[in-house]
Amino acid sequence: MSPDTDVLVVGGGPVGLAAAIEARRAGLDVAVLEPRGVPVDKACGEGLLPGTLTAVRRLGVDPAGWDLAGISYRQDGRVADHRFRDGPGRGVRRTTLHARLHEAALAEGAVVVPRRAGTVAQDDDGVTAGGVRARWLLGCDGLHSRVRREVGLEVVPGRRAPRSWWPSSRAGRRFGLRRHYRVAPWSDQVEVHWGPRVEAYVTPVAPDLVGVALLGPVGMDFDAELATIPELAGRLAREAEGSVRGAGPLRVRTRARVRGRVRLVGDASGYVDALTGEGLRVGFAQARAAVALLDDGAGYERAWRRVTRDYRWLTSGLVGAATSPVRRGVVPAAARWPGVYGAVVERLAR
Template sequence: MNARHDLLVVGGGPAGLATALHAARAGLDTIVAEPRQAPVDKACGEGLMPGAVRHLAALGLHASGHPLTGIRYVQGTHRVQAAFRHGPGLGVRRTHLHSVLHQAVSEAGVPVLPLRVGEVRQDATGVSVPGTGLRARWLVAADGLHSPVRRSLGLEVRNRAVPRYGLRRHYAVPPWSAYVEVHWVPHGEAYVTPLGPELVGIALLTGQRAPFATQLQRFPELAARLPAEAAVTGVRGAGPLRQQTP
């Protein structure tokens, strides 16, 4: 059987959509499978490093957000920081970035099928999705942290490390720095990303399970800047975060 498409991208998040856009502009007959309607919000640090900002510009795309000067690490009274040497980064809401990429893919004529792909089959001439008639010469699995495609292809590797989880929330407070701040305590980190004139994103990474408010209190200096009434989104979580492949 001849391939019906050149490339099947499973997963229509920012990574999958950027891949599909590059492929379509390179002349490949590309299709994306993504069951959720755009934009999709997920637990995310929401900071684009300078390289990602340049890649976005190379695609001819613009996302609005807050310029990022560099990275600052904070542990108690200790501070160390470094500015980016090759242009600024960008703090940008994941939903906004997703919308920008989704629109570009649509304008490029790439179909985004509302299809959940849980299994793929591979043979000498390509890949197919059972029960759908969907077939392509190549596959990109961009279906996330707990990729069903990775499992279906036997690429899942058990990770014996202590599992770590991420929690994210937004606060309507002015950013106090143009740096991404990483606050350290013995059992985790808090990532502070400026996202707009009156918005910061807080992402907590830890191996200990506890509610967001409990975790935040482990960072007293940070918690003092973030009153509960300033929270403007609910808590989203993800994990375990570290995944391995053969």
């Protein structure tokens, strides 16, 4: 059976749209399966680190938002600040980013099909999902990837991941919650408030709007956890806008990223945690590598390990600290050794 397209992207979020843009620039026909309307919102921190903003601009998008000059860790009056050395990042509403990337993908000639993937079937010559047959399929369908399950690449929670590509972790399941507040930003940095149980990320996204994302254990209550961080709760009283959105569990492990003509990209390919704010940067790098190495599965596996290495190990280390008795020492240590703290931030901000 002849393919309908060269590349079928399952999932039309930012990483899926980036993959579509990369494929079109490589001269390939592209169809994107995405049943949700535009724009798609998601519970996330909404901060683009400098390296991520560079990657977004490379895709032809420069979304409106609020310039971010650095990262500020804060806990019980202690503060550790680091200002980015190579230019600002940007706080951008997820809906704004998605809408601009969607426009860019259509302008490049990608076709968006409002349909779910359903069953994934492949043979030596092609792969079919959602009634569309393609030469290659890129699974960009997020933390709860249907493609990952369909092709047997998901690691069941509690079982050991293959080899040593996934750092071990004893942390319980972590989730993310996000809400916006109609208030003028009071800082040009992303503030990370370390509460007793959660990390609260405060990201300005407009002149009159900030987003607050909480990372913490299953079952956490947004307002109750926010109340444990008085410095932050006092600024946000009675200013909430919209409902609380959630995402998780955040940790996802995979057996591999390639199965036949299928490649997993972005959160679908594996995820540690949102603590370091690197999800989009890593996902965009994976999308670029997946398209460049469509006919070289082993090459994509190597590229995937390379572009995710720092993210996997640094994030796992921070999550380990955040979920252990040393949690209360993270911010004091960052304040005491600003050079080390700054080096970590710069490594993640690339």
